[in-house]
Amino acid sequence: MAYDRNNVFARILRGEIPCSKVHEDEHTLAFKDINPQAPVHIVLIPKGEYVSADDFAATAGEAELAAFWRAVGRIAREQGIADSGYRILANHGAAAHQEVPHFHLHIFGGRDLGAMLPRR
Ligand code: AMP
Numbered sequence: 094m095a096y097d098r099n100n101v102f103a104r105i106l107r108g109e110i111p112c113s114k115v116h117e118d119e120h121t122l123a124f125k126d127i128n129p130q131a132p133v134h135i136v137l138i139p140k141g142e143y144v145s146a147d148d149f150a151a152t153a154g155e156a157e158l159a160a161f162w163r164a165v166g167r168i169a170r171e172q173g174i175a176d177s178g179y180r181i182l183a184n185h186g187a188a189a190h191q192e193v194p195h196f197h198l199h200i201f202g203g204r205d206l207g208a209m210l211p212r213r
Contacts, residue, residue: 096142102195106140116168120160123168132203133172137164143196146185174202
């Protein structure tokens with residue numbers, strides 16, 4: 094799947110639409126989710142053009158991969174959820190209902206998050 098440069102996170106990265114930024118470094122940007130599912134709900138994205146988790150895992154450089162995972166821990170600590178517990182989640186593709194085709198990780202916390210997946 095080709096990268097769509099008009100997806101909403103690409104537009105946030107270009108400064109075309111605002112975000113509530115909580116972290117930024119050379120390789121990553123993190124901001125509050127516009128439709129939060131928990132008291133803390135942060136979206137972490139790489140600055141590079143990666144469609145999905147699959148794309149990022151396969152093609153990102155070592156520095157980007159390291160910065161991304163360091164950012165997860167740093168954000169959790171800064172948001173005050175590292176001790177109480179948090180969940181990280183990435184939706185890849187149709188079965189997971191990925192809405193925005195720029196790889197992103199959700200970071201949830203601030204309450205008991207319940208079971209890993211809703212029962213059907
Ligand atoms: P996903 O289903 O994993 O692709 O999730 C996309 C997430 O992006 C959803 O949780 C949305 O609420 C969130 N989102 C969409 N537009 C924005 C925006 N402009 N700022 C912050 N979060 C957004």
